[in-house]
Amino acid sequence: MTTSIASQLQRLCGHLAIATWLLIGIGGATRVMNAGLACPDWPLCYGSWLPWQQFNLQVFLEWFHRLDAAALGLGTLVLVALGWRSRSHLPRGWPWAATGCLLLIGLQATLGALTVTELLRFDIVTAHLGTALLFLVSLLGLKAALQPRSPLTAExxxxxxxxxxxxxxVYVQCLLGALVGSRWALHQCLAGSQLxxxxxxxxxxxxxxxxxxxILAGVAWWRGQRRWAxxxxxxxxxxxxxxxxxxxWHLQIEPLTVGHQMVGAALLGFLASSGFRAHFSPLSSVPEESMYDVKQRQQTEVPA
Incomplete structure (x- = not known):
């Protein structure tokens, strides 16, 4: 694998993963601010790409959410194109996996359109978030597949x-949380014992x-991975x-609700990234102390 190509694609995957996480937060803000139908049409907004006359906070949130999603789609297209162009220098199957991410973008765009045309139907809204989380996890997997094969990266x-x-x-909990939010189950349960x-x-x-x-954090702590734990x-x-x-506070403090969704996505991403790194590293069972010894030996080793 050519190091420069792998490192470039790794960085691009990392940037796209961060952009996806932020987009999940913007989508959460759009929902809690009741801005999901602020643009009544799709993909345009009030029949325009830039609806200046209709702009308010809700319209801006929905419009910016779509703009950010479009930019993420273009970035994924670049990732796929670079992957196929450099496929001889990449792990086998990596370009196909990247293409799978592009298909997830297509599915996500379709669900986004249906979210508007079906008037925020709860199952579509939940699937919209679920697909975004799968896309985030897939990007982290692509990034981990290009990691250097070294005991120092095995964790x-x-x-x-x-x-x-x-x-x-965690993924199932995120979906259940999206279902609660999309059906306003907390409000309905507290108000009338429904849902x-x-x-x-x-x-x-x-x-x-x-x-x-x-338990996972406890095991990691016991095995020496205290920072990770x-x-x-x-x-x-x-x-x-x-x-x-x-x-x-019954969903009345919007930043709390958005933060809850974003930290849930971050927790999922953290676990997924750690799992992928462990999977793709042939030395993933090397404990932290041993890795330190390897590093010290490399620094003090004198060539013959």
Whole structure:
């Protein structure tokens, strides 16, 4: 693999992943600000690419959300084109995986259009977020597949299936949270005892998901990956705190609701990125102390 090509594509995947995470936050802000139908048509907004006369906060949010999504699509197209042009220098199957990301962009655009034309139908809104999260995870997988094969990059020293199980649990929780939000289940349950089952499914899902992540962080700490365990525990604690605040104030504080969605996506991305790094590293079982010894030996080794 040519190092320069791999590093360029790695950086592009990283930039696109960050852009996707930010777009998820913008989409959350669009929902909580009731701006999902601020532009009544699609892909134009009030029949124009730039509806100056209709601009207010809600129209701007929906318009900017679409603009950001279009820019992300163009970036993914560039990623795919570069991948196929440099396919002889990349791992086998990498260009096809990148093409799969482009297909996810097409599906996401379709769901975005249906979100408007179907008047924010809850299942479409939930699928819209679910596809965005899958796209984020796919980009992190593409990035990890290009990582240098070195014991110094092999982390974390925890069972890969356990990481995958925790990531799946977080993904399901994100979908349940989107379902609660898209159906306004919290408001309806508190106001008239309707859709309480939808709300309870998300609340009860917190328990096994939290236990999985807590055990995962504990195992990582015990095996010497204390920095990784601290980062994971910090994300979990922040997510639980934001979730409590969102529930306590009945979704009335918009930044809390948006932050809850973004930290959930960040937690999923953290787990997915760690799992992919462990999967693609042939030395993923090397503990942190051993990696330190390898680094010290490389620095002090004198050529014969």
């Amino acid at each position: 974390p020293a925890v069972p890969l299936p356990f990481i995958a199980l925790a990531a799946i649990a 309480c089952g939808v709300l309870q499914s998300h609340l009860w899902g917190v328990v096994p998901t939290t236990l999985l992540i807590a 601290s980062q994971l525990g910090g994300l979990l604690s922040l997510q639980l705190l934001l979730g409590w605040g969102t529930y306590h």
